[in-house]
Amino acid sequence: MAKSVKVYSTSTCPWCMRAKQFLKENNIEFQNLDVSGDQLAADEMMAKTGQMGVPVFDIDGEIIIGFDKEKIKLALGL
Amino acid sequence: MKIYDLIIIGAGPAGITASVYAARKQLDFLVISLDIGGQAAWSGDIENYTGYQFITGPELTHKFEEHMRKYGTALKENEEVLELAKLGQVIRLKTNKADYQARSVIIASGKKSKELGVAGEKEFKHRGLTYCATCDGPLFTGREVAVIGGGNAALDATLQLIKIVKHIYMVNNALSLSGDAIMLRKVEAAANVTILNNSSVIAVLGDKFVKGLKIKSLNQEKELIVQGVFVEIGLIPNSAFVKDVEKNSKNEIIINARNQTNISGIFAAGDVTDVPEKQIIIAAGEGSKAALSVFGYLSKNNF
Numbered sequence: 001m002a003k004s005v006k007v008y009s010t011s012t013c014p015w016c017m018r019a020k021q022f023l024k025e026n027n028i029e030f031q032n033l034d035v036s037g038d039q040l041a042a043d044e045m046m047a048k049t050g051q052m053g054v055p056v057f058d059i060d061g062e063i064i065i066g067f068d069k070e071k072i073k074l075a076l077g078l
Numbered sequence: 079m080k081i082y083d084l085i086i087i088g089a090g091p092a093g094i095t096a097s098v099y100a101a102r103k104q105l106d107f108l109v110i111s112l113d114i115g116g117q118a119a120w121s122g123d124i125e126n127y128t129g130y131q132f133i134t135g136p137e138l139t140h141k142f143e144e145h146m147r148k149y150g151t152a153l154k155e156n157e158e159v160l161e162l163a164k165l166g167q168v169i170r171l172k173t174n175k176a177d178y179q180a181r182s183v184i185i186a187s188g189k190k191s192k193e194l195g196v197a198g199e200k201e202f203k204h205r206g207l208t209y210c211a212t213c214d215g216p217l218f219t220g221r222e223v224a225v226i227g228g229g230n231a232a233l234d235a236t237l238q239l240i241k242i243v244k245h246i247y248m249v250n251n252a253l254s255l256s257g258d259a260i261m262l263r264k265v266e267a268a269a270n271v272t273i274l275n276n277s278s279v280i281a282v283l284g285d286k287f288v289k290g291l292k293i294k295s296l297n298q299e300k301e302l303i304v305q306g307v308f309v310e311i312g313l314i315p316n317s318a319f320v321k322d323v324e325k326n327s328k329n330e331i332i333i334n335a336r337n338q339t340n341i342s343g344i345f346a347a348g349d350v351t352d353v354p355e356k357q358i359i360i361a362a363g364e365g366s367k368a369a370l371s372v373f374g375y376l377s378k379n380n381f
Contacts, residue, residue, distance in 0.1 A: 013213035014119040014136045036216025036242075050286065052217050053204035065204075069156055 003076060005030035006058040008045040012036075016055040019067040026078060082108050084372050085171060085180040087159050088316075090116025091358045092348025093186035094142045095365030096372075101149035103373045108180075109146070110154045110173060115139030116188040117313075117349070118358050120212050122238045127359050135212060138358070159187070162320050164341055167379075182375055184368045185320060185331060185339075185346040189313035189356070194226065198282030199309075206288025207307040211235035215308075218243050223306035224291050226279055228252050232310040233261040236271060239308070240264075246271045247302050249293055251278045282307055315350045326352050337368035343379075345372055 005023065007030050009016035023030050033041040035054060045056050048063055057064040059075040072078075084100055086093050089111035100107045113119065121135030130138065146153070154173070161172040162183065171178040191209040193199060199207060208214040211225075215238050223243050225236050228250030239246055248255070248265070254275055255262055265271055277295035282288060291302045315330050317323075323339040323346070324332045330352040337345045347353075347368035348361035 010213065010216040012134075012136070012216060013210075014115060014139060015213065017136055017140075018114070036219060042217060046287075051204040052206060052214065052287070053208070054213060054217070 002029060003060045004058075005060075005076070006033060007031070008033050008035050008041060008056040008058075009054050010034060010036040013054050015067040019055045019057075019072075022067075022069065022072075026076070028076060079177065079179050081168060082106055082178065082180040083376055084108075084182045084184065084369075085110060085169075085178055086184045086186060087111070087162075087171075088116065088186035088188055088348070088350070089114050089143075089146070089153065089155075090186060090188045090348060091118050091142065091361040092188070092350075092365035092368070093184070094146045095362040096184050096186060096347060096369040097146050097151050097365075098149065099366045099369035100372070101146075101151055103369070105373065105376070108152045108154065108178065110157050110159055110171070110178070112156060112158050114143050114155065118142070120210050121358070122212055122234050124358065126357070159319050162344075163322065164343060167343075169343055181379070182343045182345065182372045184337075184365070184372060185317070185323075185344070185350055186348045186361075186365060186368070187316040187319075187350050188361075189315050189349045191309065192312045192314050194279055194282075194309055194311065196279050196281055198284070202282050202284055202288050202307070205286065206284060206305055207282055207309065209309050211238045211308050211310070214306075215239050215242055218306040220244050221305040222303060223247070223308060224249055224302055224304045225308045225310060227310035227312070228255045228257070228275070229310075229312065230257040230261065231312070233257045233265055235308050235310045236265050236268075237261060240268045240270060243306070244270065247291075247304065248273045249277045249279060249291070249295075249302075250275050252276070313349070313356075317350055320344075328352075336371040336374075337364060338371065338375075343375065345375075 035042040083105040084107035086109045119139040222245045224247045281292040283290040331346040333351045345368045347364040349356045
């Protein structure tokens, strides 16, 4: 079954763009939450991670901070 | 172990341009880099790269990357070179993942942000304190923030934030701001910027997240209430992994007009070198020059 993937990002951050591109290239469906325009999403991200850096990934509840390709691959089973 | 003609360290403007030239010379080469775009990826608006009257850092980086990948270039991303040494004719590299060998290298590892070195800096990193206005700026919509620094990087960060945040304190330890006149005028004209010259940071304050900044302004200590701190106080070269090449007092790698270091076969390009002026267009030009020099070197030293 496909995993639930959330990406907390901003529209301007280069690592977020690269991360989203990476997910698209691997045909992974994900929900993109732009924390710059969405205070609820920002609060949710800060509560989950205790920090403000983007991107943050929530892969079936596993939280990964930053575009750590290896960890993301592992979490997605790629 | 395989011996490459060339290994390029870094994939910013210098490294990527070197890779395009190396590909067109059909060298057997590899690019090893922690990231793509280097500092260019973190830049805001770029208005001085010829051919683009206006482009953002991430967009220009995307164009650079497309250009590099067009040639099917072998790229090791998220990989950091830890050691580099020449033994006999061969240059050996050790990264956090593997070992490599090459006949020549181009060091184009760029620069990274300098840290403040004050209490609370490490503790509040990504908890309100950041070194990248482009990335994290939008998280501070409607908040009060401080930008530390008084040069072009600080002005660039401030200009990006003016449209987003409620108020910006520029904390500058010099007597006045320096940097490009065009940016300076925009910052001075902004209604939501307070410039604090002759001021330095003593500590970053907060609990879970940043809540304030303790500064010394005109010899008086005071506290600013801010939720964000953007550190833009300059850069240091990523040159620590190369022990044997000559560096200047700023730890920049010393090169000649052909991008050669004091060790034959080891070339360097861009912001990690002592080249005067650090600009995207200069780094790109230096990268091309280094690759052409490598091509000449390999032709003469056919081993």
